[in-house]
Amino acid sequence: xxxxxxxxxxxxxxxxxxxxxxxxxxxxxxxxxxxxxxxxxxxxxxxxxxxxxxxxxxxxxxxxxxxxxxxxxxxxxxxxxxxxxxxxxxxxxxxxxxxxxxxxxxxxxxxxxxxxxxxxxxxxxxxxxxxxxxxxxxxxxxxxxxxxxxxxxxxxxxxxxxxxxxxxxxxxxxxxxxxxxxxxxxxxxxxxxxxxxxxxxxxxxxxxxxxxxxxxxxxxxxxxxxxxxxxxxxxxxxxxxxxxxxxxxxxxxxxxxxxxxxxxxxxxxxxxxxxxxxxxxxxxxxxxxxxxxxxxxxxxxxxxxxxxxxxxxxxxxxxxxxxxxxxxxxxxxxxxxxxxxxxxxxxxxxxxxxxxxxxxxxxxxxxxxxxxxxxxxxxxxxxxxxxxxxxxxxxxxxxxxxxxxxxxxxxxxxxxxxxxxxxxxxxxxxxxxxxxxxxxxxxxxxxxxxxxxxxxxxxxxxxxxxxxxxxxxxxxxxxxxxxxxxxxxxxxxxxxxxxxxxxxxxxxxxxxxxxxxxxxxxxxxxxxxxxxxxxxxxxxxxxxxxxxxxxxxxxxxxxxxxxxxxxxxxxxxxxxxxxxxxxxxxxxxxxxxxxxxxxxxxxxxxxxxxxxxxxxxxxxxxxxxxxxxxxxxxxxxxxxxxxxxxxxxxxxxxxxxxxxxxxxxxxxxxxxxxxxxxxxxxxxxxxxxxxxxxxxxxxxxxxxxxxxxxxxxxxxxxxx
Ligand code: FUL
Numbered sequence: 001x002x003x004x005x006x007x008x009x010x011x012x013x014x015x016x017x018x019x020x021x022x023x024x025x026x027x028x029x030x031x032x033x034x035x036x037x038x039x040x041x042x043x044x045x046x047x048x049x050x051x052x053x054x055x056x057x058x059x060x061x062x063x064x065x066x067x068x069x070x071x072x073x074x075x076x077x078x079x080x081x082x083x084x085x086x087x088x089x090x091x092x093x094x095x096x097x098x099x100x101x102x103x104x105x106x107x108x109x110x111x112x113x114x115x116x117x118x119x120x121x122x123x124x125x126x127x128x129x130x131x132x133x134x135x136x137x138x139x140x141x142x143x144x145x146x147x148x149x150x151x152x153x154x155x156x157x158x159x160x161x162x163x164x165x166x167x168x169x170x171x172x173x174x175x176x177x178x179x180x181x182x183x184x185x186x187x188x189x190x191x192x193x194x195x196x197x198x199x200x201x202x203x204x205x206x207x208x209x210x211x212x213x214x215x216x217x218x219x220x221x222x223x224x225x226x227x228x229x230x231x232x233x234x235x236x237x238x239x240x241x242x243x244x245x246x247x248x249x250x251x252x253x254x255x256x257x258x259x260x261x262x263x264x265x266x267x268x269x270x271x272x273x274x275x276x277x278x279x280x281x282x283x284x285x286x287x288x289x290x291x292x293x294x295x296x297x298x299x300x301x302x303x304x305x306x307x308x309x310x311x312x313x314x315x316x317x318x319x320x321x322x323x324x325x326x327x328x329x330x331x332x333x334x335x336x337x338x339x340x341x342x343x344x345x346x347x348x349x350x351x352x353x354x355x356x357x358x359x360x361x362x363x364x365x366x367x368x369x370x371x372x373x374x375x376x377x378x379x380x381x382x383x384x385x386x387x388x389x390x391x392x393x394x395x396x397x398x399x400x401x402x403x404x405x406x407x408x409x410x411x412x413x414x415x416x417x418x419x420x421x422x423x424x425x426x427x428x429x430x431x432x433x434x435x436x437x438x439x440x441x442x443x444x445x446x447x448x449x450x451x452x453x454x455x456x457x458x459x460x461x462x463x464x465x466x467x468x469x470x471x472x473x474x475x476x477x478x479x480x481x482x483x484x485x486x487x488x489x490x491x492x493x494x495x496x497x498x499x500x501x502x503x504x505x506x507x508x509x510x511x512x513x514x515x516x517x518x519x520x521x522x523x524x525x526x527x528x529x530x531x532x533x534x535x536x537x538x539x540x541x542x543x544x545x546x547x548x549x550x551x552x553x554x555x556x557x558x559x560x561x562x563x564x565x566x567x568x569x570x571x572x573x574x575x576x577x578x579x580x581x582x583x584x585x586x587x588x589x590x591x592x593x594x595x596x597x598x599x600x601x602x603x604x605x606x607x608x609x610x611x612x613x614x615x616x617x618x619x620x621x622x623x624x625x626x627x628x629x630x631x632x633x634x635x636x637x638x639x640x641x642x643x644x645x646x647x648x649x650x651x652x653x654x655x656x657x658x659x660x661x662x663x664x665x666x667x668x669x670x671x672x673x674x675x676x677x678x679x680x681x682x683x684x685x686x687x688x689x690x691x692x693x694x695x696x697x698x699x700x701x702x703x704x705x706x707x708x709x710x711x712x713x714x715x716x717x718x719x720x
Contacts, residue, residue, distance in 0.1 A: 030054045035302045051439045051486035053263045055304045062238045063464045066341050069112035070350035075125045076318040084123025086173025090139035098357025100152040104160045106359045110367035114163035124174025132189050135174045154198040165203030166194045170221050179217025195233035206242035223270035244269040247305045250286040254311035254336035256343035259460040261291025262306040262438050265299035309340035312350035315644040319352040331504035331521035333370045342467025377499035382423045388415040394494045414481040426472040430462045431493035438463045442484035448477035471524045505568045506557040512602035514550030514578035518543045520559045529557040538564045552576040577719045581628030588621040596623050599712040607641040610709040618708035622699040630694045635686035635718035641711045646680045648711025652701035657693035677704040
């Protein structure tokens with residue numbers, strides 16, 4: 001498509017500032033990877049310096065990969081575990097059809113540019129014939145002990161032009177020397193083998209997990225030595241997570257922050273000095289704010305430390321046959337893409353091979369579908385080649401010429417693009433020239449509709465890439481405004497696209513106060529719902545904002561594409577009284593991060609958990625709740641903790657009520673939730689008669705795995 005450009009309004013000042021800025025951009029104004037603030041400098045000076053912290057060449061190249069793959073494969077694949085104990089027999093490792101080429105081809109077709117293999121996970125089993133231990137492929141029946149998974153993968157990577165990375169878990173539950181003085185040398189030897197036997201390595205992934213080894217001891221890792229070995233043997237590789245180049249985003253959910261800074265106050269890696277900086281600032285990878293002005297104000301150092309989003313395509317990191325039907329939906333995968341790659345992070349998507357040693361058909365199909373969707377979405381940039389009214393070119397590459405070229409567009413005001421004809425779009429892409437730092441703090445995009453500028457999106461950071469979705473608009477004029485930035489912004493890419501709609505089922509949630517919200521994994525679908533038990537149709541109530549349902553009721557919802565041609569599954573949720581006035585008055589035990597109050601916060605994602613690693617108390621566990629007023633209780637509901645890990649889930653229980661919170665009447669003595677172990681879903685228990693009471697007490701007698709601890713997603717009452 002040709003784009004006619006309205007060049008009338010060339011902003012002379014803008015161009016002047018462009019040249020003034022580009023010519024003053026000398027390399028010595030920049031801080032590669034780290035800036036140390038002089039004492040006593042003002043916040044303004046700090047912010048100027050923050051704008052000039054830039055990535056190393058390796059970090060920049062890594063960022064441009066956008067999508068990379070994780071391959072979790074080891075003895076766990078055969079035992080069904082996520083964390084092996086370390087005492088599993090190597091005999092168990094016996095893939096029947098292992099084909100690393102099938103992995104790499106599948107991943108490449110899925111858009112992945114690098115693949116990282118769990119060469120050794122926490123159980124200590126080595127996928128290569130290491131000389132450091134016999135707990136490896138050498139002792140397995142696979143290829144009569146002559147196989148080498150690392151080698152096969154590296155060769156496949158070479159054949160398909162795929163970059164290659166290694167995951168080597170410092171935590172080792174098999175090595176007898178773990179927790180002692182010789183473990184670091186043992187680990188370094190393993191690292192050296194992996195970094196010298198297989199040619200070029202592009203990423204090294206050090207997991208932060210540090211648990212007990214076979215003799216019950218924990219290890220103090222020698223991070224200095226690990227990093228040094230890395231620099232010595234593979235200087236071009238980036239070192240991730242517990243490494244100094246790439247930061248763990250802080251969750252395994254697939255989502256980056258809305259404000260995702262690559263310039264962080266968070267100090268990278270595990271060296272003592274870095275740990276001390278983070279301790280002093282009281283921050284870690286999971287902290288929400290790592291790079292705002294307020295954070296920089298407190299900091300004495302800044303680092304280029306970009307985020308990597310690791311997430312599995314399945315519920316677990318390893319293959320489990322039982323999860324063959326739980327592969328993330330297309331809508332979820334696309335949502336993850338927009339919230340990782342589209343939030344200034346790199347996506348590290350785990351696709352675990354099965355017991356055959358192949359990526360399962362269902363994962364292959366989903367990856368293909370995902371890639372096809374991404375390709376279709378970004379197939380045509382409506383702004384391709386467009387020049388703005390101020391002479392700014394909409395699209396330039398992220399600078400490959402790291403050493404020489406600083407030629408970018410500097411924006412300090414609104415930039416307006418006029419198209420030759422009206423176009424429809426629902427996706428925005430923005431990129432900053434991160435070779436010159438990350439600077440944008442706030443921006444807005446507007447379109448001209450009926451002669452008026454109308455905001456379609458606004459947000460905070462951009463960084464390497466920002467992607468945003470919104471309701472489809474049709475216009476011929478678009479305006480980008482950088483509202484706040486650090487020392488001038490360098491935008492190098494501005495794109496608009498039209499993405500196909502993906503239908504996904506509605507999710508019905510209610511908070512503690514009784515406010516019900518409906519959403520879908522893919523945005524901008526039409527959701528209709530009913531409250532009278534009838535099935536929703538396109539003429540039912542259209543959901544536009546949350547509504548109150550404090551006393552409960554039946555909500556039924558469906559999602560439609562905007563043309564109403566396709567309809568999702570119908571989702572139903574039966575609510576009872578909400579816990580707005582409830583308060584925990586006593587409990588048996590709680591871990592501070594999983595308090596008992598989480599059991600009555602209206603949020604199934606949070607849980608109450610008692611201690612499981614130290615100071616463990618055994619059953620019965622209990623929680624007593626004040627309802628704030630007398631309520632006629634007809635029964636109760638129990639929702640196990642969310643997610644695939646169901647540890648602590650209750651099997652047998654007793655339930656009591658009280659009018660004064662002191663004298664308890666037992667309404668159910670030693671009841672059992674049926675089939676809880678195999679099917680841990682929401683349970684309803686109805687009593688024969690109802691009771692007026694102001695307090696209830698739930699008591700656990702045993703758990704589904706015979707563990708001593710308890711976990712509870714949510715407790716509710718049945719009053720209807
Ligand atoms: C975590 C590990 O404990 C998981 O098993 C998985 O490997 C994930 C990528 O990192 O820390």
